[in-house]
Amino acid sequence: MISAHLPVLQVVVPLVAAPLIVLLRRGLVGYVLAMAASAFVAGSALSLLADVWHGGVISYAIGNWPPPWGIEYRIDAANAFVLALLGVIAVVVAAYARRSVAAEVPAEQHYLFYAMYCLCLAGLVGITVTGDAFNVFVFLEISSLSSYVLIAFGRDRRALLASYQYLILGTIGATFIVIGVGLLYMMTGTLNIADMAARIGAVEARRPVLAALAFLTVGISLKAALFPLHLWLPGAYAFAPSAVSAFLAATATKVSLYVLLRFYFTVFGATFVFDALPMGGVLIALSVAAMFVASATAVFQADFKKLLAYSSLGQIGYITLGIGFASKAGLTGGVVHLFNHAVTKGALFMLAGAVALRLGSVRLDRMDGLAKAMPLTCAGIVLGGLSLIGVPGTAGFVTKWYLVLAALEAGSWTLAFVPVASSLLAVAYVWRFVEVAYFRPPSAEVARLSEAPPGLLLPAGALLVAVVYFGIDPSLTVGAAARAADALLAGIR
Amino acid sequence: MSPETAILLAPALPLAGAVAIALSGRFPNLREATTLATAFALFAVVATLYPAVAAGGRPAVALFDLLPGLPLALAAEPLGLLFALVASGLWIVNSLYSIGYMRGNREHRQTRFYVCFALALAATMGVAFAANGLTLFFFYEMLTLSTFPLVTHHGTAEARRGGLVYLSVLLSTSIVFFLTALIATWHVAGTLDFTEGGILHGRLSNAALGGLLALYMFGIGKAALMPFHRWLPAAMVAPTPVSALLHAVAVVKAGVFSVVKVIVYVFGVRELSGLTSVDWLPVVAGFTIVAASIVALRSDNLKRRLAYSTVSQLAYVVLAAALLTPLSVVGAALHIAAHAFGKITLFFAAGAIYTAAHKTEVSELDGIGRRMPWTMTAFSVGALSMIGLPPTAGFVSKWFILGGAFASGQWVAFGVIVASTLLTAGYFLPIVYRAFFRPAPAPDGHAHGEAPATMVVALTATAALTILMFFFAELPLALARQLAGG
Numbered sequence: 001m002i003s004a005h006l007p008v009l010q011v012v013v014p015l016v017a018a019p020l021i022v023l024l025r026r027g028l029v030g031y032v033l034a035m036a037a038s039a040f041v042a043g044s045a046l047s048l049l050a051d052v053w054h055g056g057v058i059s060y061a062i063g064n065w066p067p068p069w070g071i072e073y074r075i076d077a078a079n080a081f082v083l084a085l086l087g088v089i090a091v092v093v094a095a096y097a098r099r100s101v102a103a104e105v106p107a108e109q110h111y112l113f114y115a116m117y118c119l120c121l122a123g124l125v126g127i128t129v130t131g132d133a134f135n136v137f138v139f140l141e142i143s144s145l146s147s148y149v150l151i152a153f154g155r156d157r158r159a160l161l162a163s164y165q166y167l168i169l170g171t172i173g174a175t176f177i178v179i180g181v182g183l184l185y186m187m188t189g190t191l192n193i194a195d196m197a198a199r200i201g202a203v204e205a206r207r208p209v210l211a212a213l214a215f216l217t218v219g220i221s222l223k224a225a226l227f228p229l230h231l232w233l234p235g236a237y238a239f240a241p242s243a244v245s246a247f248l249a250a251t252a253t254k255v256s257l258y259v260l261l262r263f264y265f266t267v268f269g270a271t272f273v274f275d276a277l278p279m280g281g282v283l284i285a286l287s288v289a290a291m292f293v294a295s296a297t298a299v300f301q302a303d304f305k306k307l308l309a310y311s312s313l314g315q316i317g318y319i320t321l322g323i324g325f326a327s328k329a330g331l332t333g334g335v336v337h338l339f340n341h342a343v344t345k346g347a348l349f350m351l352a353g354a355v356a357l358r359l360g361s362v363r364l365d366r367m368d369g370l371a372k373a374m375p376l377t378c379a380g381i382v383l384g385g386l387s388l389i390g391v392p393g394t395a396g397f398v399t400k401w402y403l404v405l406a407a408l409e410a411g412s413w414t415l416a417f418v419p420v421a422s423s424l425l426a427v428a429y430v431w432r433f434v435e436v437a438y439f440r441p442p443s444a445e446v447a448r449l450s451e452a453p454p455g456l457l458l459p460a461g462a463l464l465v466a467v468v469y470f471g472i473d474p475s476l477t478v479g480a481a482a483r484a485a486d487a488l489l490a491g492i493r
Numbered sequence: 494m495s496p497e498t499a500i501l502l503a504p505a506l507p508l509a510g511a512v513a514i515a516l517s518g519r520f521p522n523l524r525e526a527t528t529l530a531t532a533f534a535l536f537a538v539v540a541t542l543y544p545a546v547a548a549g550g551r552p553a554v555a556l557f558d559l560l561p562g563l564p565l566a567l568a569a570e571p572l573g574l575l576f577a578l579v580a581s582g583l584w585i586v587n588s589l590y591s592i593g594y595m596r597g598n599r600e601h602r603q604t605r606f607y608v609c610f611a612l613a614l615a616a617t618m619g620v621a622f623a624a625n626g627l628t629l630f631f632f633y634e635m636l637t638l639s640t641f642p643l644v645t646h647h648g649t650a651e652a653r654r655g656g657l658v659y660l661s662v663l664l665s666t667s668i669v670f671f672l673t674a675l676i677a678t679w680h681v682a683g684t685l686d687f688t689e690g691g692i693l694h695g696r697l698s699n700a701a702l703g704g705l706l707a708l709y710m711f712g713i714g715k716a717a718l719m720p721f722h723r724w725l726p727a728a729m730v731a732p733t734p735v736s737a738l739l740h741a742v743a744v745v746k747a748g749v750f751s752v753v754k755v756i757v758y759v760f761g762v763r764e765l766s767g768l769t770s771v772d773w774l775p776v777v778a779g780f781t782i783v784a785a786s787i788v789a790l791r792s793d794n795l796k797r798r799l800a801y802s803t804v805s806q807l808a809y810v811v812l813a814a815a816l817l818t819p820l821s822v823v824g825a826a827l828h829i830a831a832h833a834f835g836k837i838t839l840f841f842a843a844g845a846i847y848t849a850a851h852k853t854e855v856s857e858l859d860g861i862g863r864r865m866p867w868t869m870t871a872f873s874v875g876a877l878s879m880i881g882l883p884p885t886a887g888f889v890s891k892w893f894i895l896g897g898a899f900a901s902g903q904w905v906a907f908g909v910i911v912a913s914t915l916l917t918a919g920y921f922l923p924i925v926y927r928a929f930f931r932p933a934p935a936p937d938g939h940a941h942g943e944a945p946a947t948m949v950v951a952l953t954a955t956a957a958l959t960i961l962m963f964f965f966a967e968l969p970l971a972l973a974r975q976l977a978g979g
Contacts, residue, residue, distance in 0.1 A: 390668070391638065392559075392631045401560060404673060408680040416676070420669045427664055431657065439645070439653040472565075473557050482561075 006044040007060040007073040007129055010083075011139075013040045014122035018115045027110030031098055034114040038094040041125055042087030049080040049480065059131070067131065068192035074131030077483035078335070082128050082258045084480075085339050088466075089250045089346055090121050092459045096350050097243040099455030103357050104241045105153050113153055117247070119146035124255045133181045133267070134191045136259060140177065140223070143255075144170045147248060151240040162235035169222055169232040176219030183212035184267070197267050204272050213273070216263050224256035226320055227290030230313045237309035242353020245305060249312055250346035254338045257319055261335075264323070265488040274326040283324035288418050290317030295425035299432065304362040305352050307429055308345065311388055314426070315341045318399055318419060325406040331485035333402025336477050340387070340395035340470065347463035348384040351377050354452035354460065359445075364432060369442025373449040376457055378437045380464055385430030387467045390423045394471040398478060494538070496545045496552030500567045502538045503577060503618040504632070507531060511611035518604035528588050528607050535614065536581040539574070546574045547971050559627055563685060568624035570687070571972035572757070572826050576750045577621035579830045582958075583742045583837055584614050586951045590841055591734040593947030597848055600732060605642060610738065612639035617743040620750065626675045626685035626759065629751060630667070633715070636747055637663045643735040644728045651730050658727035663714045666721050670712030674705055678759060687754060691761020702760070703770025709755045710774060710811070715748025717804050718811055719781040726800040733844030736796065740803045741837030746829055749810040753825050756814045757976060766817040774815040779909040781808035786916035793854050795843050798920060799836070802879060805913060806832045813894040816906060819977030821897025824890050826973035827966075831886035834959040835878030841952035842872035845944035855924055860933030862925075864942060867949050869928045871956035876921035878959045881914055886962035 002009070014037040021030040052058060052075055060073040075083070097117070105113050123143025127136055148170070152163040185191055187208050188199040203209055218229070225233040233253075237245045264273045274280040294313035301307040319341070322334025354377045355370065356362050371378040387394035400419050407415035451457075470477045494502075510531030517523040545552060546569050553568035569577075591610070595603050616639055619632030637660070645656035679685050682692045697705065714721045728739055739745060756762065765771050782805050789801035806828070813825035845868045846852055850861060862869035878887035891910070898907040943949050962969065 386638070389664075392627075392634050398560065400672070401676060404676045405680060408677055416673055417669065420673055423668055424665050427661065427668075431660075435653065435657075439648060439650075472559065474560065475558055478561055 003047070005060070006048060007058060007075055008062060010041045010044045010087075011122055011126045011129065013037050014118040014125065018118040018122065021111050021115040021118065025111050027107060027114070030111040030114030031094075034097070034117050035091070035094045037118050038087070038090035038121065041121060042091045045080070045083040045087035048075055049084045052077055052080045053480070053483065068190050068195035071135055072131040072192055072194070073129045074194065075129060077480070077487040078261065079128045079258060081335065081480045081484045082255060082338065083125065085254065085342055086121070086124055086128060086251055089247065089342055092346065092462055093243055093247040093250070096246065096353075096456060096459035099453055100243045100350075100353050100357070101241065104155055104243075109153065113150070113241075116146045116149045119143075120150060120247070124251055127255050128258060131193050132191050133184060133193055133196060137174065137178045137181055140174055140259075143252065144174060144223070147244075147252060150244040150248075151236050153241050153244065154239040155241070156239045158235070159239035162232075162239045166232040166236045169229075173219045173222030173229075176215045176222070180212045180215035180219060183208045183215065187212070193262065193267055197269070200267065200269070204268070209268075210277075213268060213277070213279075217260075217279070220256055220260045220263070224253050224260060225313060225316060227286055227294060227313060227317060230290070230294070230316075233313060234306050234309040237312065237349070238303055238305040242349060242356055246346045246349035246353065249308070249349050250342040253312070253316055254342055257316070257323075257338060261323060261488055270326050270489060280324045280326050283320050284415065287317040287321035287324055288415075290314055291321070291418060291422035292425065295422055295429065298429040299425060301429075302363055302365060304355070304364055304367070304433065305349070307364070307432065308348050308352060311426065311429060312341075312345055314422060315345065315388065317422075318403060321419070322399075322403055322406060325410055326489075327406055327409055328482070328485050328489065329402050329409055330406035331488060332478065332481045333399050333406055335484045336402065336474070336481035337399040339477050339481070340399050340467075343463045343466045343470070344384050344387040344395060347460045347467065348381060348388075350456060350460035350463070351380045351384065351452075354456040357456065358449045358452055364436050366443070366445065367433075367436045368440040369446050370437040370449075372442045373446050374451050377452050380457070380460055381433060381437075382430070383464050384467065385426070385433065387471065389426040389430060390419075392471070393468065395467045395474070395477070397471055398474045494541055496542055496550065496569065497554050499538050499541050500552055500554050500569055500622050503535065503581075503622055504567070504615045506535045506538060507611045507615035507618065510535075511608045511615065514607045514611055515604065521603065524604060524607060525588075525592050528611065529585070531611060532581070532585040532588050532614075535618070536578075536585055539577045539581045539618075542569050542574055543578070545569070546571055549975070553624055555624070559631065563625060563627045563679070565628050565631070566624035566686075567619070567622040567628065568687075569622055570758075571975040572750065572753060573621040573623070575826055575830060575969055575972045576746060577618055579833045580614065580617045580621065580742050580746065583833060583955070586954050587734055587737055587742055587837070589947050590737070590844070590951035593945040593951070594732065594734050594844060594848065597945050597948070598732070600646070602646070606646060606732075609639050609642045613643070613738065613743050617747055620747045624687060626678060626687070629754070630672065630675055633671075633747060633751065634664075634667060636715075636744060637667070640735070640739065640744055643738070644731045646732055646735065647730065649730075655727040655730035659724045662721055662724035662727075666712050666714030670708045671714075672712070674708035674712050677705060677708070687758035689758065691757075691759055691764045693760055694764060699768055699770045702765070702768060703773070706760065706765070706771050706774065709759070710752065710777075713748050713751045713755070715744055716752045716811060717745060717748065717781075717807050718777060719784060719804070719808075722781070722785065722804045725804055726797055729796045729800055733840060733847065737837045737840040737844075740799070740840060741833045745803060745807055746833060749807050749825075749829055752811050753814045753822070753829070756817075757822060762817050762819070762822060771815070775812055775903065775906050778808045778812035778815055779906060781805065782812065782909055782913045783916070786913050786920065790916060790920040793856055795846070795853055795855050795858075795924075796840075798855065799839050799843060802839075802917070802920070803832075803836060805917070806836070806879065809891075809894065809910075812906060812909070813897065816894070816897045816901060816903055818897040818901045820900055821894050823970070823973040823977050824893030824897055826976055827893060827969055828890035830969050831878060831890040831959075831962060834886050834955055834962060835875045838871050838875035838952055838955040838959060839879070841948065841955060842868050842875065845948045845952060848948065849941045849944040855927070858924060858927045859931040860928070862928035863933070865944070867943055867953055869925070871952045872928070873925045874956040874959050876925055879921055880917045884960055884963045886959050889963055889966045
């Protein structure tokens with residue numbers, strides 16, 4: 001009985017947990033509730049993924065108002081995959097947050113932190129499950145506003161500036177999105193995504209629809225930090241508390257990219273976006289630029305979290321490159337990289353947080369000889385780095401395989417070399433860390449350090465196990481991604 | 494033990510060995526015993542495959558899918574078995590030598606050293622028995638990464654520089670060219686299984702085949718085809734047992750093995766022969782042979798001379814495969830083994846000279862043969878094998894390669910081999926001459942005899958193997974002949 005309401009419950013539970021935490025005003029209670037809400041989301045997301053595994057679509061009418069009049073939550077292979085990702089990451093980050101937040105956030109603010117965490121999770125889950133275009137905007141604002149607060153919890157005062165930057169750019173993005181949705185509403189007379197998709201064919205050549213596509217593309221790209229609209233991201237990731245960096249890097253941009261997929265493939269339709277309009281070429285060009293420019297910038301960062309942030313921008317390029325091909329192989333690669341990059345970068349930001357906890361800094365020039373003092377942390381960072389490079393046996397390899405295959409299917413040898421060549425830049429920025437941590441004698445400061453506590457290492461380790469497992473046997477992730485690709489390419493069924 | 498179990502055990506044993514070595518790290522004697530026991534067990538396991546494969550059997554095992562439709566699959570075929578036999582056999586000798594060397598030089602971090610060594614052997618077994626291109630690539634990259642801590646073992650600035658060159662050349666060639674070539678093959682052929690006769694029949698134009706072959710040949714950076722040979726001299730910063738591992742047991746052998754494997758089982762010798770777009774390969778290989786020999790001739794540093802000799806000898810294997818005749822393919826397979834025995838002897842000798850006499854330059858070796866007769870005799874045997882003179886292994890393989898060049902009338906290749914034989918003699922014989930016939934410089938100030946016993950035993954054993962392979966060539970030949978189709 002209750003399972004029929006899972007689609008809405010996984011939004012409601014974290015959404016209710018947040019005010020509850022604020023009312024109770026206790027850090028520990030906040031943690032327990034946040035953990036429980038995350039675990040609930042993970043459990044229901046996995047059960048929903050199992051339900052739609054064979055292409056079934058779950059439609060849930062809020063308040064029993066049938067769509068398109070009422071708000072519909074609609075889960076198909078594409079968003080079930082993203083939901084599962086959200087749930088898994090939320091649990092692991094919540095586990096990590098206990099120790100990390102205790103070290104980085106003043107005790108009297110703990111309950112606020114967990115409240116914001118629940119709100120952010122509710123927002124992200126909401127964006128993902130909803131089948132209503134205006135709902136997307138509402139949940140986007142919930143997740144965005146809470147993430148501005150989360151970033152501002154950072155100890156460094158620059159966190160405030162970073163949060164403010166993100167606030168300005170994020171708001172512009174959200175505004176663009178709501179304008180786009182408004183234009184679509186004007187032209188189709190509906191906000192239900194499935195209904196919109198059915199009606200847009202009659203009006204798709206009209207100028208307001210083109211304008212809507214442009215507004216949505218720019219707005220979503222801002223939130224997804226697609227090059228060159230990425231300016232908010234490095235600061236936000238670098239100065240946010242470690243748990244927040246890990247959470248946002250693994251989920252926020254991924255959900256935005258899901259929204260892009262949803263509008264491109266479901267609402268506008270692949271034929272319109274990629275055949276009638278040159279969006280494929282535009283996306284590919286921007287992705288290639290991101291993969292090279294951002295990755296090259298990462299090589300020259302002095303701050304390890306900034307290095308990871310610029311690497312994320314490059315890795316987002318991998319995802320959008322896959323989307324740009326608009327083929328089965330390309331989409332499979334792009335969608336599977338949502339997951340692969342999320343677990344990899346989540347683990348890396350967690351380990352960076354472990355370094356910050358012990359060393360008090362993540363500047364590379366202070367990490368001399370760190371591998372002697374923190375061998376597990378450093379080995380974990382190297383393993384994550386190998387996945388960023390895409391070494392076989394790690395999740396990153398699977399992505400690269402599909403992207404190169406998609407490029408060859410599209411008949412382009414030049415593009416086939418792009419993912420592999422940009423992974424050389426990843427070798428370069430991972431080497432920066434290896435050189436500092438393994439090939440320099442430990443400084444007096446580093447020699448005194450001890451290994452990070454298990455409370456930080458175990459969650460990161462769990463994600464790294466996923467990195468290796470899904471690198472060696474990717475049948476689950478690739479299977480789910482391929483189904484998502486099918487669902488997206490088929491449009492609405 | 495069924496052949497299928499043996500194939501699975503081949504990579505699994507050294508993996509388990511690595512874990513056991515790591516666990517026994519506190520007790521050096523137990524740790525070294527574990528290494529040796531694993532090495533012996535591995536060789537025994539691989540050897541059990543010989544009768545089945547020599548009789549024409551092709552035992553195979555497929556595990557789970559690495560990617561949909563592309564399983565992690567292992568199979569034993571003649572070339573892979575030959576490579577696995579050589580690598581696992583030399584691991585035993587190399588371990589003996591390592592124990593003497595690492596203890597004699599009081600190296601740090603010995604546990605990590607032995608763990609990485611075992612991992613490298615696991616990867617090598619995976620490469621040798623890979624049944625499809627993806628499995629091969631998987632273990633190929635594992636080999637690069639597991640040997641990196643070995644190359645940079647000393648942890649000095651020089652080791653870091655060498656390691657960086659090693660890693661960046663090997664990773665960038667394999668990621669950019671090799672991987673792309675594999676994906677392109679998968680795209681075109683819909684399979685990556687190594688199949689006798691190749692998998693690309695008529696699927697690609699002449700020009701495309703040439704391009705794909707170039708991606709493979711330069712992508713397999715471990716084969717050190719010029720201009721991607723720089724990592725090999727750079728890796729000379731490693732301790733000597735590691736150099737032996739790189740040059741004789743695993744790394745470069747995995748490279749040329751992959752080259753032969755791709756030419757024979759992906760393209761198909763018959764498919765390639767007569768194509769105009771692949772004519773460049775013998776030229777590049779020939780150039781590498783001659784150019785590397787000239788560099789070797791001009792280097793005074795002994796290990797550097799040996800390194801460039803390896804570059805040159807590897808190109809022999811590539812050239813032999815590129816001649817695309819049955820005889821030369823047999824020669825290529827044999828040369829993998831022959832060069833392994835000869836080169837490991839030479840490196841062991843260089844390491845023994847360094848340990849006993851602390852000498853690294855050729856010009857310092859006057860008269861050393863009288864103080865280290867065993868070492869320098871073994872060195873001479875290795876040198877003869879490199880030149881290709883009887884009664885050594887190098888003669889057997891060179892005979893087949895020359896026969897292939899002669900039979901197919903490829904006179905340029907024939908000329909290259911003859912010229913390089915002279916060059917090889919030119920850079921090895923003077924060392925032998927110095928060691929035995931020049932008087933030692935008068936007041937040496939440093940009296941020394943032979944190196945520690947385990948090292949001398951090891952290098953004598955490999956020298957003996959070099960000679961034995963000449964007299965018992967039938968054993969590897971039985972395998973290699975199957976490659977050429979009967």
